[in-house]
Structure formats: structure tokens, C-alpha cells
Amino acid sequence: MTGPVIxxxxxxxxxxxxxxxxxxxxxxxxxxxxxxxxxxxxxLGLYVSPDVDxxxxxxxxxxxxETGWGREGETWGFLGALRELGGEDWFRLGDRDLAVxxxxxxxxxxxxxxxxxxxxxxxxxxVGARVVPMSDEPVRTIMQxxxxxxxxxxxxxxxxxxxxxxxxxxxxxxxxxxxxGLSAALGDPALGGVVVCPSNPFVSVDPILAxxxxxxxxxxxxxxxxxxxxxxxxxxxxxxxxxxxxxxxLSPSAFSVARHYTARGLLDGFVIDRADASLAPAxxxxxxxxLVTDIVMRSIGDRVRLATEVLAFIETIRGES
Amino acid sequence: MTGPVIxxxxxxxxxxxxxxxxxxxxxxxxxxxxxxxxxxxxxLGLYVSPDVDxxxxxxxxxxxxETGWGREGETWGFLGALRELGGEDWFRLGDRDLAVxxxxxxxxxxxxxxxxxxxxxxxxxxVGARVVPMSDEPVRTIMQxxxxxxxxxxxxxxxxxxxxxxxxxxxxxxxxxxxxGLSAALGDPALGGVVVCPSNPFVSVDPILAxxxxxxxxxxxxxxxxxxxxxxxxxxxxxxxxxxxxxxxLSPSAFSVARHYTARGLLDGFVIDRADASLAPAxxxxxxxxLVTDIVMRSIGDRVRLATEVLAFIETIRGES
Numbered sequence: 259m260t261g262p263v264i265x266x267x268x269x270x271x272x273x274x275x276x277x278x279x280x281x282x283x284x285x286x287x288x289x290x291x292x293x294x295x296x297x298x299x300x301x302l303g304l305y306v307s308p309d310v311d312x313x314x315x316x317x318x319x320x321x322x323x324e325t326g327w328g329r330e331g332e333t334w335g336f337l338g339a340l341r342e343l344g345g346e347d348w349f350r351l352g353d354r355d356l357a358v359x360x361x362x363x364x365x366x367x368x369x370x371x372x373x374x375x376x377x378x379x380x381x382x383x384x385v386g387a388r389v390v391p392m393s394d395e396p397v398r399t400i401m402q403x404x405x406x407x408x409x410x411x412x413x414x415x416x417x418x419x420x421x422x423x424x425x426x427x428x429x430x431x432x433x434x435x436x437x438x439g440l441s442a443a444l445g446d447p448a449l450g451g452v453v454v455c456p457s458n459p460f461v462s463v464d465p466i467l468a469x470x471x472x473x474x475x476x477x478x479x480x481x482x483x484x485x486x487x488x489x490x491x492x493x494x495x496x497x498x499x500x501x502x503x504x505x506x507x508l509s510p511s512a513f514s515v516a517r518h519y520t521a522r523g524l525l526d527g528f529v530i531d532r533a534d535a536s537l538a539p540a541x542x543x544x545x546x547x548x549l550v551t552d553i554v555m556r557s558i559g560d561r562v563r564l565a566t567e568v569l570a571f572i573e574t575i576r577g578e579s
Numbered sequence: 580m581t582g583p584v585i586x587x588x589x590x591x592x593x594x595x596x597x598x599x600x601x602x603x604x605x606x607x608x609x610x611x612x613x614x615x616x617x618x619x620x621x622x623l624g625l626y627v628s629p630d631v632d633x634x635x636x637x638x639x640x641x642x643x644x645e646t647g648w649g650r651e652g653e654t655w656g657f658l659g660a661l662r663e664l665g666g667e668d669w670f671r672l673g674d675r676d677l678a679v680x681x682x683x684x685x686x687x688x689x690x691x692x693x694x695x696x697x698x699x700x701x702x703x704x705x706v707g708a709r710v711v712p713m714s715d716e717p718v719r720t721i722m723q724x725x726x727x728x729x730x731x732x733x734x735x736x737x738x739x740x741x742x743x744x745x746x747x748x749x750x751x752x753x754x755x756x757x758x759x760g761l762s763a764a765l766g767d768p769a770l771g772g773v774v775v776c777p778s779n780p781f782v783s784v785d786p787i788l789a790x791x792x793x794x795x796x797x798x799x800x801x802x803x804x805x806x807x808x809x810x811x812x813x814x815x816x817x818x819x820x821x822x823x824x825x826x827x828x829l830s831p832s833a834f835s836v837a838r839h840y841t842a843r844g845l846l847d848g849f850v851i852d853r854a855d856a857s858l859a860p861a862x863x864x865x866x867x868x869x870l871v872t873d874i875v876m877r878s879i880g881d882r883v884r885l886a887t888e889v890l891a892f893i894e895t896i897r898g899e900s
Contacts (some may be wrong), residue, residue: 289744292697303624303685335654335674336681343703345682353674361666364624382664 260569261450261481262288264443268462269309270326271488271496272455273316274555278565279453280317280387287450288388290443291317294457295372295391295549296399296428296465297410301349302340304359305366308411309462310376310391311358318383326496329354348416373437390439392466398429399461406456410461419498423505426460431468440466444475452476453571454485454525459518460506467524477523484527484568485519486553487512491533495554513537520544527575529553529568543546547575557571581890582802583609584773585764589618589783590630591647592809592817593776594637595876599886600774601638601708606769609709611764612638615778616712617720617730617749617786618694622670624660625680626687629732630783631697631712632679639704647817650675668738694758701761711760713787719750720782731782735779740819744826747781752789761787765796772893773797775806775846777874779820780839781827788845798844803896805848805889806840807874808833812854817877841865848896850874850889 263283267276276291283289293310308327315321315329322328332352342346343358351359358379362483365375371394380389401413403421413421436444442557443449457463463485467473476483492510494500500510508514512530527547530537531554538548549571555561584604588597591805597612604610614631621627629648635651636642643649653673662668672680679700686696692715701710722734724742734742757765764770778784786804788794797804813831815821821831829835832852837858840846848868851858852875859869870892 295749302681303688304681329660333654333656333674336678337655339650339675340682341680343678343682343700345685353654353677354660355662356657356668356674356677357660360623360625361661361664364666367624379664 260287260572261448262290262443262446263450263453263569264440265291265453265455266457266463266466267291267293267309267313267455268457269312272309272457272462273313273321274561275453275455275565275568276313276387276435276444276487278555278561278563279559279569281562282565288443290439291387291389292443292466293376293389293391294462295393296397296461297414298396299398299409299411301351301411302346302364304356305363306349306351306359306411307362307372307376307391310389311355314358314376314380314383314385317380317385317387317389320383328352349411350415361483365382373439388439390437392440393434393437393469394433395430397431397434397465397469399465400427400429402427412557414498421499422503425506428465428466428468431465432470434469436469436472439569440472444472444479447558449479449481450571451481451576452479452483453568453572454483454519456486456488456495456500458488458494458497459515460499462503467522472541473522473524482526482572483524484572484575485515485525486529486564486568487515487534489515490531490554496502511537513540516541516544516546520546527571529571547571581605581608581767581810583611583764584771584890585761585765585825586610586612586774586776587615587778587784587787588612588630588634588776589615589778590633593778593783594634594642595882596774596776596807596886596889597634597708598637598879599876599882599884600890602883603886603890609764611760612708612710613726613761613764613787614697614710614712615783615786616714617718617782619717620719620730620732621659622672622732623667625677626684626686627670627680627732628683628693628697629711631710632676635679635697635701635704635706638701638706638708638710641704645704649673657800670732671736671892694760709760711758713761714755714758714790716751716755718752718755718786718790720786721750722782723748735819740822744823746827747785749786749789752786753791755790757790757793761793765793770800770802772802772890772897773800773804774889774893775804775840777807777809777816779809779815779818779823780836781820781823788843789842790866792841794845803847803893803900805850805893805896806836806846807850807885807889808852808855808872810836811852811875832858834861837862837865837867841867848892850892868892
């Protein structure tokens with residue numbers, strides 16, 4: 259028994275491991291999945307929270323397995339009609355997905371917090387694990403590019419990550435507090451460990467770490483903090499992480515990601531792919547224990563197996579400290 | 580050539596005649612279709628304008644011919660998903676219909692007037708005729724029932740017109756100005772006539788007439804004001820008009836509708852069905868000329884034919900005055 263576990267996650271890649279964790283964390287323990295909300299945005303007057311939704315849909319078993327975002331069995335009547343009206347159609351809102359955005363927006367307008375709304379939506383979708391947004395206050399990931407600043411979704415979806423980035427900032431993060439669910443989980447004396455899911459360090463994990471006190475509290479934890487590399491070889495398993503690293507002057511590799519976290523004293527363990535086994539000694543010298551395994555999750559079996567290995571890795575680190 | 584024509588309309592029944600008029604009013608003239616907005620409401624955070632939409636969809640040829648509301652070829656992914664989330668599903672918002680509400684709400688939030696937004700939506704849907712909301716300011720039709728006050732859509736859709744009404748009031752009407760499109764059309768010295776479409780007098784036409792100055796200006800017009808009865812025999816052609824009349828102590832008939840308008844000095848002519856031919860003398864004694872014809876519009880041919888007869892009736896009245 260590991261004790262309560264916190265998982266920090268962005269969208270697709272992170273959600274896969276979160277799903278695996280949700281299947282194996284002892285029900286007597288608690289799994290708190292903390293969703294990045296730095297890429298939340300208002301679109302067409304609706305509050306859209308892409309990483310919360312991807313986590314929610316993945317954990318509910320209703321995610322679209324082909325796109326990596328949105329819902330399975332989706333229809334597109336709304337978007338087609340909006341296009342006819344000359345509306346903004348670059349962000350693909352499916353008809354069923356839209357129900358979540360409309361209901362969330364309505365509840366937020368009534369004064370409910372993003373945490374409360376997320377809990378309600380998860381309950382309605384019968385998500386067993388606790389998904390908490392990182393903060394109930396707005397943090398907006400801004401991509402600083404050679405073409406100027408771009409909101410994350412404009413960069414990621416509308417511009418397909420084409421603009422060259424020179425930096426990333428998290429607007430509002432200095433005023434945003436960690437959501438109570440995250441704060442309480444970090445303060446639980448029984449905490450077994452923190453899993454940093456294989457999500458993009460710059461746009462999925464760093465916004466969470468940038469919240470007031472979160473990195474400090476993670477450094478001070480007795481429980482191990484273990485990350486799973488989002489990079490295999492020189493490529494991101496999914497998404498633009500490798501491109502971003504190159505543009506930020508980093509060579510894309512699991513080692514660079516490990517250093518990104520260890521430089522801030524945040525990592526007790528790092529999980530890398532067998533293809534990167536040769537990087538293990540260098541990563542160990544950064545002060546993180548390493549686990550070498552298969553980290554590309556193709557099937558549900560892969561997700562459960564990797565989650566099991568990650569929790570065992572946490573146990574091992576705890577036993578040794 | 581009649582000159583510019585104003586049509587006052589609610590939803591389904593009115594929209595049928597409006598469509599007929601739009602096919603025959605000389606393009607050199609102007610047809611201004613004034614939509615009741617008393618049954619507009621905010622639903623799920625979206626601004627819904629049922630009569631504007633029914634007119635727009637009918638004139639664009641994309642209305643659902645079976646339901647009398649909404650769009651043809653509609654899908655229901657949004658509503659199904661909203662139901663799963665425990666959201667309010669009593670007002671049936673189709674996926675394609677929803678695009679109009681989202682786009683309208685977004686534009687209103689940007690500061691555009693309802694008139695401007697309606698003009699844009701009509702242009703996008705290639706509606707030739709000019710559809711103007713009766714006012715850019717909120718007027719809300721409240722049904723006073725034995726169970727208390729109910730907003731119109733709650734009465735009409737959620738409660739299926741079941742509560743017994745004791746009165747109707749138009750909240751905000753004392754502060755609402757006629758929209759510029761209506762005001763300008765009423766002030767046009769070339770105005771050929773006003774057609775009161777076969778819409779519910781209490782909840783579709785009266786909200787327009789209750790706007791500051793509208794009834795007064797209509798009384799002062801040189802151009803004839805002609806209404807088409809929404810009642811044939813003792814029944815409404817469509818909707819709850821007859822039930823409302825009974826509950827308000829009126830016997831439901833074309834005569835009662837004629838008296839409803841003539842009592843305020845508003846009517847020069849009244850169009851009734853052949854089935855009600857025997858009422859013509861009594862209606863003439865109220866001071867309105869009558870035209871007896873087939874007023875139930877089943878086909879597009881019926882709409883064009885009735886519209887043609889109504890305009891000829893206006894010509895006749897003008898010739899005689």
C-alpha cells in the first residue's frame with residue numbers, strides 16, 4: 259500500500275498514465291489527479307478546459323481514441339452550422355463535448371468554483387478518481403513567439419505549433435493559489451508519492467509547479483516525486499515538446515527533461531524508455547533514481563503495467579531513503 | 580406596387596405568411612418583418628430568440644417542417660450529452676440551432692445590438708427579407724397563471740401551456756424602445772401597409788404593440804393595417820391562442836381577435852377563413868373591412884397565395900380611403 263498518490267497531468271499522454279493509476283491505486287488510498295489549467299481559455303463565450311476534459315473523458319472511458327481529444331462517437335452539427343454563420347471554427351468543438359463547456363460555463367457564472375464544477379462533471383460521467391484543476395483562479399499559458407505572444411490554444415490548435423517559441427510564461431500565476439484539492443493532497447501526512455505524468459514540461463507541468471508554494475512544498479515532501487519522461491529518443495511521445503525544447507535551446511532528450519526538473523530540486527526518480535537506457539547513469543548523476551522500462555503506452559494494458567511499475571518505483575525509493 | 584410593407588410576426592404561423600410575403604413583395608419595395616422578442620430568454624447562458632429564429636430559418640428555407648421550430652436535418656448530440664451531465668434539457672436545443680445561439684450570445688456580449696446580430700445571421704443564412712427584432716432592449720412576456728408567474732418559454736415549452744392563465748404582462752416594455760428598423764419602417768412616408776400575421780395576439784403581437792409609441796403610430800398611419808386571423812372556428816390554427824382566450828374570458832373566435840385589435844383602433848382590415856364567413860358582418864361593424872378566404876397555409880403555394888390576397892386587400896382598402 260503506497261498511501262495517497264498525487265498525479266500531475268496535462269492532456270493526452272498524462273491522461274494515459276492517470277488512467278493506469280486510477281485502475282491500480284488501492285481504493286482505500288486516494289488518487290488525486292491534478293490537471294493543468296494553463297491552457298484553459300474562453301472560446302465563443304464558453305469556458306473550455308482542455309486538459310481537465312481530456313482527463314475526465316479518458317477516465318470515464320468516453321474519450322475519442324483516434325483524435326486524442328474530444329469524445330468518442332462525436333457529431334459535428336454545431337461546428338458545421340457555426341461555419342455557415344461565419345463563426346470561429348478553428349477550435350473543433352463537437353456536439354457532445356459542447357455540453358460540457360456549456361454546463362461548466364453556466365455553473366461558473368453562478369459562482370461555483372472550477373473545482374466544484376469539475377467534481378460535478380466527473381460525478382455525472384462516473385469518474386471514480388478525483389480530478390482537480392490545479393487552481394480555481396485563472397492562469398494562462400502564453401507562448402512567446404517570434405511572431406509575438408500567443409495564447410496556448412491559438413498557438414497549439416489554430417497555428418498548429420508552427421510559430422517559433424522564445425519562451426513561455428504563465429499569466430496570472432503569481433496571483434493564483436493552488437486549488438484546495440491539490441493543497442490538501444500535498445499536506446496529507448500519509449502521502450505516498452507524487453507522479454509527474456509524461457506531459458509536456460513547459461506547457462503542462464510547469465504551470466502547476468509555478469503556482470505559489472507548489473514547487474517548494476514538493477521539494478519539502480518526504481514522499482518521493484517521480485516523473486515519467488515525455489520524450490523517447492529525440493522525439494516527444496506525443497505533441498510538440500521536442501520542437502519546443504529545440505527552440506528553447508535544449509537538445510530534446512529524456513536527460514534534458516530530467517535536468518529541467520532536477521535543476522529545481524524536484525525529482526527523486528525518473529522513468530525512461532528502454533531506448534534511452536544509456537542515459538540512465540547521467541540522469542542518476544543529476545540526483546534522480548532511474549527506472550528503465552517501456553514507457554510508450556499503446557494499450558490499456560500498457561497503462562496499467564506502467565502505472566504499476568511507477569508505484570513500485572516509488573515504494574523502492576521510499577524503502578531506500 | 581404596394582410600397583414598403585411591415586409584417587408583425589411571432590413564430591410558426593406568422594412565419595408562414597412572412598415567407599409568402601417575402602416571395603411577392605416587389606424587390607424595389609422593402610419588406611420589414613418585425614419579430615416578437617417577448618419570448619426571448621437566457622437559457623444555459625445563451626441568448627435564445629425563438630421567434631427571430633423561426634422567422635430566419637423559415638425564410639432561409641432551413642426550418643424543420645415537422646416540428647415547427649428548429650432546423651431541418653438537426654442532430655441532438657449536445658442535448659443527449661447535456662442530459663447525461665444532469666443539465667437542463669427541457670428546452671430542445673439542436674446541435675445546428677445551437678450555433679445560432681452561441682454566435683448571437685457572443686456578438687451581444689461584444690456589444691452588438693440584437694438588430695445588428697440578427698442582420699448578420701440573416702445575411703449568413705442568405706435571408707433576403709429584412710428581419711428586425713421588435714426592440715434591442717429586453718421585454719419579457721410573463722404568463723400570470725394560477726400557479727404564479729411563469730416566463731413564456733417555461734410556460735410554453737416546459738409546462739406545455741398547462742397552467743391556467745389569468746393575465747399576460749410584458750416585463751420591461753415601458754423602458755424598451757422600438758428597434759430602429761421598426762421605427763424607421765413606421766416612419767416611411769411611402770409605407771404601403773402593415774400586415775399583422777396570424778400569430779397569437781397575446782404573446783406574439785401585443786408585445787410589439789405595447790412598445791412605447793408603436794400602437795399610437797400604427798393608429799396614425801395613412802397606410803392600412805390588416806391582420807390575418809390566427810383562429811379558425813373555435814380553434815387556433817397552431818398553438819395555445821384558443822386556450823388562452825378561454826382562460827382570459829373571451830370566446831375563441833376570429834371575431835374576438837378582431838375585437839381585440841379594433842378595440843384599440845388598430846385595424847383597417849381583417850382576413851378570416853371561409854369557415855368563419857358568417858362572422859364577417861359582425862367584424863365589419865367593429866370598423867374593419869373583411870376579406871374571406873382560405874387562411875390555413877399548408878403548402879408554400881398557400882403562403883404565396885394568401886400573401887398575394889392580403890396585399891391586394893391592402894390595395895383595395897387604400898383605394899377606398
